[in-house]
Amino acid sequence: MKNRNGFILIALLAGLLMSCNSGTTRSQKTPTLKDAFAGKFHIGTALNEWQITGRDSAGVEVIKNQFQAIVAENCMKSGPIHPRKDEYNFDLPDQFVEFGVANDKFITGHCLIWHSQAPRWFFTDDEGNDVSREVMIERMKEHIYTVVGRYKGKIKGWDVVNEAIMEDGSMRNSKFLQIVGDDFIKLAFQFAHEADPDAELYYNDYNEWFPGKRDAIVQMIRDLKADGIRIDGIGMQGHIGMDSPSLEDYEAAIVAYANEGMKVMVTELDMSILPNRSRDVGADIATSFEYQQSLNPYTEGVPVEKMNEWDERMLDFFRLFLKHSDAVTRVTMWGVSDATSWKNNFPIRGRTDYPLLFDRNYEPKSIVAKLIEEANKAENID
Template sequence: MKIEHIIAVTALVLLTSLQTKAQKTLAEATKGKFLFGVAVNPQQVNGVNPVETELIAKEFSAIVPENCMKPQPIHPEENRYNWDDADKFVAFGEKNKQAVTGHCLMWHSQIGRWFFVDAEGKDVSPEVLKERMHQHISTVVGRYKGRIKGWDVVNEAFEDNGTYRNSKFYQILGKDFIKYAFQFAHEADPDAELYYNDYNVETPAKCDAIVELVKELKAAGCRIDAVGSQAHMHMNSPTLEAAEASFKKLKDAGVHILITEWDISILPSPYDGANIAANFKYSKEMDPYREAIPDSIQQKWNKRMLDMFGLFLKYDDVVDRVTVWGLSDNTTWLNNFPIRGRKDYPVLFDRNNQRKPVVDEMIKMAKKYKK
């Protein structure tokens, strides 16, 4: 390679680097309005893909772990904890001066069966389950006391119709398991914010049930700072009106709002929820954009993102954080949910870790937005 060519290539790399550094980020554009975060995995924290690691550090003001703090990964057996990934995750956020969220303390999914049964495989008593909850929460929250901004204390305790999910927690302890979880978390770190987190919060019956839960927790003297709306969305649902109606209800209930797992699937779907147990058979009709997305469809997706982002800005007095569930289309969970093997495009960076054009539009919107 000629020296002139080497110099030209080096100059191009430096110019690209300088342009990237000069770009505004959503974290910068939303400063003073709300935190802008992303869910991360251990490979990104550990620098296995340095490009992704750098993007997460530069583009976002908050992080949440995809899996490493859920009950099963962090506490697979009684009296045995796996701290390695969680420790590295928290240290990564501290190094990059990002707000760190713990996700999640109590969830009916991704939790060891041992949590609910005795040595003979029978359901434990309410007293035993309550003590196991206390031990788990106090140990996990206590380890990171003062280092975690807030915790998703309970995840997905309601069905879409507003009834309590018939989980093992509910079967053994009734709805009081939620109250106990919040009490134990507050005892373990009195300064940490505490959240309830769920999907399809835009569904009126579920939102009403969550509002009632907030009232009950407050009446019992529990701390609850915000409700997390996962915001796993589709091209046509939820409507902007339904999302805003849920915001109004939560605001009136006296809690703040977190958008905790935001993505918008561009694909047709047989299912509007986020229950990870859902699974449907693959078909080409449900995977129409393997080669490319038609421009008309891409423009509709862009508008959908901007409409929802505008709603978040409109309620920035109570929306404290907006978190995208995954950095890029390459690693999104929606490539496999609710139909395995599909090719989805639901987040803000493409499969080559490049910003999508809609990000610049969001940045402009955030910078210009005034109530």
């Protein structure tokens, strides 16, 4: 009886070990994006409020399992985080950062100085007039010191200045430019470095592949360096379409920034599958409806051949990022699921777009397996 019990115990232990090994094998058979791109660049995503608070549990699981880097979609912009002069709203940002720390993610802060989504009080006095240059600089400094200082050692990199340059290379005529002058960029980077000397500091923009804008960003980098101001990287937002930009123009921008010693990040990647607005519409309601329908053709799903076309173009961009992985340090998707992408409402509200890697049910689209395969091929080549 004693021996029989011993045999039973051994059998149970053997079964348990086999079960554990089987579970490990199953886990190994499900490769993830973050594993595939490890050692090449961080693969990341933006988190919205529901994901930060945990209400979007399906989205949270995708973020934990698939992505190595995170950025907040909205809650760290100056309007939401600093709505009034003497009031900060750190509830969501704190939860966002805590999630990133708990799950060992590379956390980026977005963004410190941006003309859009800035609080109205930031630029005016009690009478509604523009504040002086001195007051504006002090407000910038206080805001940056407070926000960056709060997350010192936790947030690894900051989008310090966002979208300050136009496509032709001229400076955007923002309130920052009007009140402070073009050295507001220099001051913002200086204050961010003082607030956290160990954090990486980035300039972030869209259409950053336009030759005029690209050359102006290169000159800005040189000017900052000449003044002894630290800048670590350039964020290429990466809001792309099926026809534009060309891979050649995008690569030229990556190379230009890398040649200045910059880390290059694709910070807000999505790719609209929908046609762009290209002509005006007359007053005929029927014509307008027909026009809107032509700009929103996939309300019931995307034809396989069109989805394959989208996959191949997205693959081409990732091949480009892998080719330049010595310079590209992070590729961040601007959202987790097609269902919550801002592209469903931009530039025309109410459209059904498919710009991200996971579908409306948080299932990986066909592109995910293709990206993992592409990353593994690049590893074998290395």
